[in-house]
Amino acid sequence: MACHARDLLNWTINRAAGTHLTVAPASLVFPVLTVIGVLLGALLASTTSKEFRWSSPDNSLKTFIYGALVMNSALLAGGCSIRLLLRSAAGELLGLMGFGGMVAGVILGTFWLRWRATQ
Amino acid sequence: MTAAIATLVIGVVLGYLGQRSRMCFVGGIRDFILVRDTYLLRGLIAFGLTAWLAFPLFGLLSGSRPGPFASSDAITVLLTVIGGFGVGYFSTLANGCPFRQHVLAAQGVRSSIAYLAGFLAGAVIFHSVIERLVLRFLP
Numbered sequence A: 001m002a003c004h005a006r007d008l009l010n011w012t013i014n015r016a017a018g019t020h021l022t023v024a025p026a027s028l029v030f031p032v033l034t035v036i037g038v039l040l041g042a043l044l045a046s047t048t049s050k051e052f053r054w055s056s057p058d059n060s061l062k063t064f065i066y067g068a069l070v071m072n073s074a075l076l077a078g079g080c081s082i083r084l085l086l087r088s089a090a091g092e093l094l095g096l097m098g099f100g101g102m103v104a105g106v107i108l109g110t111f112w113l114r115w116r117a118t119q
Numbered sequence B: 001m002t003a004a005i006a007t008l009v010i011g012v013v014l015g016y017l018g019q020r021s022r023m024c025f026v027g028g029i030r031d032f033i034l035v036r037d038t039y040l041l042r043g044l045i046a047f048g049l050t051a052w053l054a055f056p057l058f059g060l061l062s063g064s065r066p067g068p069f070a071s072s073d074a075i076t077v078l079l080t081v082i083g084g085f086g087v088g089y090f091s092t093l094a095n096g097c098p099f100r101q102h103v104l105a106a107q108g109v110r111s112s113i114a115y116l117a118g119f120l121a122g123a124v125i126f127h128s129v130i131e132r133l134v135l136r137f138l139p
Helices: A002-015 A034-048 A060-077 A081-089 A093-118 B001-022 B027-035 B040-063 B074-093 B096-104 B110-137
Strands: none
Touching: A002 A060, A002 A081, A002 B110, A034 B001, A034 B074, A034 B096, A060 A093, A060 B074, A060 B096, A060 B110, A081 A093, A081 B027, A081 B040, A081 B074, A081 B096, A093 B027, A093 B074, B001 B096, B027 B040, B027 B074, B027 B096
């Protein structure tokens, strides 16, 4: 998800401003549209099952910052959670190490959330 | 162009299934630790197993194989592990992995739409600041 969102954004900026930002080889001519596809599919599913509802369970500024942090970590690691899992499944040792780091991060984050909830 | 159409179609299917099943990669591990709920964790394991089986299968069919182990020097390994750790940690704090946040944003959750905005802003920050810093301090 992270790389494809990056590709779509950078391709649009490159096309609009004539810059040469990093884009994966698959989306040089036309960008990959996974992000738009997932949004459309989830919108279709939520409207047909009548689960679409405007709500805001979390602080928007906080999630904005988390989004930026996750994107930076993902681009540093070379893939978000899905791509790290796929890289491990393809037998890449480096991807497996990234996935191990991700599992460690989730475990630590969960314990931090639980610790904060009990304070 | 084929990549764009293929990812669009697969994205719609994934988004539909992801909304119906509440699939989340980070949430699987989190739910297992917090309440010993294996519903999402089984989805994660099934995804990994399917990919593990499918990669050699399609490699055989198309005549190409997944590459050998990447030539990994210590700094690349360090960056990958730190990045992976950050993905896991901040995704847990944000209540879901990037895929889940995309699905939630399409369900009308405003904080997830803010998350996506931060996601795109993060890409800009990475390419304009972080990437250059990393490149400068690498030998």
